[in-house]
Amino acid sequence: MITVTNVSKRFGDFTALDDVSLEVPDGSLTALLGPSGSGKSTLLRIIGGLEFADSGSVVIHGEDVTGVVPQKRGIGFVFQHYAAFKHMTVHDNVGFGLKIRKTPKERIDERVNELLKIVGLGGFAKRYPSQLSGGQRQRMALARALAVEPRVLLLDEPFGALDAKVRAELREWLRRLHEEVHVTTLLVTHDQEEALSIADNIAVMDNAHIEQVGGPRELYDRPANSFVMGFLGPVAQVDDTLVRPHDISLLSRPEGDAREAQVTRVSHLGFEVRVELQLGDGQPVFAQLTRTEAAQLELSAGDIVWLALTGDRDARLVSEDDRLDAVA
Amino acid sequence: MSTRIALRSVALTYLGVLVVVPLAMIFYRTFEDGFVAFFESVTTPAAISAISLSLTIVAIVVPLNVVFGLVTALALARGNFPGKGLLQAVVDLPFAVSPVIVGVALILFWGNDGWLGGAFPVIFSLPGMVLATVFVTLPFVVREVEPVLREIGTEQEEAASTLGASRWQTFWRITLPAIRVGVGYGVVLTVARSLGEFGALTVVAGGVAGESQTLTLLVHARYIDDHNTFGAYSAATVLMGLALVTLVLMTLLERRREA
Amino acid sequence: MASLAVPKPPARTRRSLGGGVGPIGLGVATLWLSLIVLLPLAAVLTKSLEGGLGGFWDAISAPSARYALLLTTAISALVALINVVTGTLIAWVLVRDDFRGKSLVNAIIDLPFALPTIVASIVLLSLYGPRSPVGIHLYATKPAVILALAFVTLPFVVRSVQPVLMEVDREAEQAAASLGASGWTTFRRIILPALYPALLGGAGLAFARAIGEFGSVVLIGGGIPRDTEVASQYIAKQIETDRPASAAAVSVALLLISFAVLFAIRWFTKRKDVG
Numbered sequence: 106m107i108t109v110t111n112v113s114k115r116f117g118d119f120t121a122l123d124d125v126s127l128e129v130p131d132g133s134l135t136a137l138l139g140p141s142g143s144g145k146s147t148l149l150r151i152i153g154g155l156e157f158a159d160s161g162s163v164v165i166h167g168e169d170v171t172g173v174v175p176q177k178r179g180i181g182f183v184f185q186h187y188a189a190f191k192h193m194t195v196h197d198n199v200g201f202g203l204k205i206r207k208t209p210k211e212r213i214d215e216r217v218n219e220l221l222k223i224v225g226l227g228g229f230a231k232r233y234p235s236q237l238s239g240g241q242r243q244r245m246a247l248a249r250a251l252a253v254e255p256r257v258l259l260l261d262e263p264f265g266a267l268d269a270k271v272r273a274e275l276r277e278w279l280r281r282l283h284e285e286v287h288v289t290t291l292l293v294t295h296d297q298e299e300a301l302s303i304a305d306n307i308a309v310m311d312n313a314h315i316e317q318v319g320g321p322r323e324l325y326d327r328p329a330n331s332f333v334m335g336f337l338g339p340v341a342q343v344d345d346t347l348v349r350p351h352d353i354s355l356l357s358r359p360e361g362d363a364r365e366a367q368v369t370r371v372s373h374l375g376f377e378v379r380v381e382l383q384l385g386d387g388q389p390v391f392a393q394l395t396r397t398e399a400a401q402l403e404l405s406a407g408d409i410v411w412l413a414l415t416g417d418r419d420a421r422l423v424s425e426d427d428r429l430d431a432v433a
Numbered sequence: 434m435s436t437r438i439a440l441r442s443v444a445l446t447y448l449g450v451l452v453v454v455p456l457a458m459i460f461y462r463t464f465e466d467g468f469v470a471f472f473e474s475v476t477t478p479a480a481i482s483a484i485s486l487s488l489t490i491v492a493i494v495v496p497l498n499v500v501f502g503l504v505t506a507l508a509l510a511r512g513n514f515p516g517k518g519l520l521q522a523v524v525d526l527p528f529a530v531s532p533v534i535v536g537v538a539l540i541l542f543w544g545n546d547g548w549l550g551g552a553f554p555v556i557f558s559l560p561g562m563v564l565a566t567v568f569v570t571l572p573f574v575v576r577e578v579e580p581v582l583r584e585i586g587t588e589q590e591e592a593a594s595t596l597g598a599s600r601w602q603t604f605w606r607i608t609l610p611a612i613r614v615g616v617g618y619g620v621v622l623t624v625a626r627s628l629g630e631f632g633a634l635t636v637v638a639g640g641v642a643g644e645s646q647t648l649t650l651l652v653h654a655r656y657i658d659d660h661n662t663f664g665a666y667s668a669a670t671v672l673m674g675l676a677l678v679t680l681v682l683m684t685l686l687e688r689r690r691e692a
Numbered sequence: 693m694a695s696l697a698v699p700k701p702p703a704r705t706r707r708s709l710g711g712g713v714g715p716i717g718l719g720v721a722t723l724w725l726s727l728i729v730l731l732p733l734a735a736v737l738t739k740s741l742e743g744g745l746g747g748f749w750d751a752i753s754a755p756s757a758r759y760a761l762l763l764t765t766a767i768s769a770l771v772a773l774i775n776v777v778t779g780t781l782i783a784w785v786l787v788r789d790d791f792r793g794k795s796l797v798n799a800i801i802d803l804p805f806a807l808p809t810i811v812a813s814i815v816l817l818s819l820y821g822p823r824s825p826v827g828i829h830l831y832a833t834k835p836a837v838i839l840a841l842a843f844v845t846l847p848f849v850v851r852s853v854q855p856v857l858m859e860v861d862r863e864a865e866q867a868a869a870s871l872g873a874s875g876w877t878t879f880r881r882i883i884l885p886a887l888y889p890a891l892l893g894g895a896g897l898a899f900a901r902a903i904g905e906f907g908s909v910v911l912i913g914g915g916i917p918r919d920t921e922v923a924s925q926y927i928a929k930q931i932e933t934d935r936p937a938s939a940a941a942v943s944v945a946l947l948l949i950s951f952a953v954l955f956a957i958r959w960f961t962k963r964k965d966v967g
Contacts, residue, residue, distance in 0.1 A: 188592035202596035505721040531904025533924040538732035629808025632906035
């Protein structure tokens, strides 16, 4: 378990972290999710010992490591741009930590080969990083971090520099790897889809604070505030109620407290249909329908429909500030 | 098309008159009496002593420049401290200072009537020549290494530290291999400049044949004092040969850097 | 677990202060630079002002001193100008022309940097000196000084203009040509403006190098006072004849000219970049 207590960090005039506390459960794959500049990378680097907090403490597996250098924290760290040792072969990269620990050569070879097999780089031991693709380099970096059997694995936007297809593959691969190795893992990302798809626990950060911590469903279905709601998925606003656009249903006649609205545009986006509407007071809203729903309504621009909120009440929020505008 | 030929001809003629023909001339003058005459001329006791003094200076200056140059480059590339701009300017200063002024400065600082009142007897001896050479070659290693340090960034070093490597281990195993081409380039430039330094040495070196006379001082002395034109040409040819080696090394390193 | 009194970790300050070398490394670097470069130069400055500003003025306005300073400045400016023309021409030929042996020519450009200055002097003497095989006798004349300085400053403008010329937008040139501009007009209107900062920078470096040059001039220039003696030769002679204050004063004057030019060029190119 990693426990961060009341950590603050400033760089000159910029506050990167303001009194942040976080617990990363043992064996979990936790994501630190937030926009760039939210402080998530700084928090990860403070846990890894690459930066030091101005105040507060970091405890890893019961040991206070607040002032401890990275060498002595028992961590594995993976960087966004791989940080491959360019002048060393893949084998020497992965074996670096073991060599520093004066591990016998046979043991290093054995462990390196085992790890290279796990990360799918079996035949690449003698290559140099420049001869690998971005995805391969990052897998090498992961093997390198895992070689020293770290107590926790820290990943700083590990797939951020890769193209979409490779990113999706590696994501899936990391999730399976985590199920096998089960080392406590903390992953920094700005991609909510990435966090939702691989993490079992997500901490959403914004503006030097942690906004909410929870499982993917919990965060999506019960967002603590409009920022979390907006960052994890699309949001529509009806009067002062924030709601997921798929929790809006459109009716062809008035019913209950449904509101009248005029369709301004209908876009067919494959499996979903996005309907843009205008409420009586001129407020624009959009709704997501399935193809079937949309087909039944036979919508086109100019139609008048009635708009009702469905779905879980806890998934809605009352708008409290204007931050949503920036997100939507 | 004809403009192009004309431009090419003018450019090549300029280079020919200024560089190529004079160089060819000195080769001709050096070897017109055969290789043996050349060999005898550059193996006289004074010549041998000059060559060995020049090499001694190089052997002392290069490690000094590498060590202090690396420290300075690291501080400039990675540090963030008040007065950094000033330090940058001081590093470039030797490029803008006439070698003769370097000599004057050393005499006025280290010499008998200087700031240190001659507490360290360096002028007119080897330490003075070393100090003069270090002064004029000081920017090379710093200026070659600093941009490389910026370019490689700190990620690899951070990765090494998370893998358990100490600062020292990180420096030897990660940083130094990453900047080795830059260091090599800086060393080659330092060697070339050290061998060729003349102006500062005329001021601080005694120039006594067989004692405090470097190769460059030997060329000068043979031409001016001994009226031994052939001897001066021969010694200059040795220096040219060394310069040529430098140029080849530079080209090779340039290729490695681009690879 | 709850640690209330967290000791201020020193690491961050250490990293940022001296980078990878820490405050000790920074101290070492500063001390080294001071001892090798700054303090000796400061000694020159104090020595030059030993007799007050009046003494300084007297030293640099002594007839031979004043002549040497003026001659050096004028010739250096002329050499910088020659380099602007020939350097641009050579860079142009190296970038835009193609012929056999071009890479060799490209390598020759660096020779003056690699050759010791005294060798430059003797190389030029062998062709243009007393025993000139082509009958050109320049020994101890002003053209000899210009020749020597042009030799040692050859690479500056070429090497600063060359990369810029490679980057110049060929499409803009072709567009200008398609609009009816002649080759010369295109060069003057399209290419030259892009080259200005590099030209100025290269010329400034050439000037700074020329103004302090000693080794390449010493043999071929002859060092005749109030004729071919450049400032650095004058300074060396003052030291030989044991007039350190006078040597220091002329040194400071020379440094001031050189710094002023470098500074003006840096200021000018910066302003151009902004504007």
